[in-house]
Amino acid sequence: MELTAEIAAYRAGSGDPGRLVGEFRRAVLLVPLAGGSDEADSGLMSAFSGGIRWFYAFTDEEALARFAEARGEARREWPYLAVLGARLVDAVVPEVDGPAGVAVNVADADGSMLFPPVAGIVPDAYAVDVESESAAGVA
Incomplete structure (x- = not known):
């Protein structure tokens, strides 16, 4: 099943x-x-909400x-990169200063899905629901 179908099934x-996370990763x-048409100076478009x-x-x-x-x-050019979901959470999220997740199809009221920075989606070291070793007193 493709990601949009998994999102629909999960929302229903x-x-x-x-399966949803697996399809997202694949x-x-x-x-x-973010920066418009000059790809060399552009990062990935994102928003900051709820501390994420x-x-x-x-x-x-x-x-x-x-x-x-x-x-x-809609009239402007929208340059984009084609990226595996796994690459977003495994390589991009760790580069962010603070918690980060992925918002998929955010303009689709019935087809959007958030993949938050939690264990099982992002690497545990960047998950907000996993206590770090330093916070747990483990050295």
């Missing part, structure tokens, strides 16, 4: 969290660049176009 109450996601940096990611160009339309920016 019949999905499996493990999915090629479109991640818009959320990277925007989309399952296809149509979902990205709906996001652009919702922002009133």
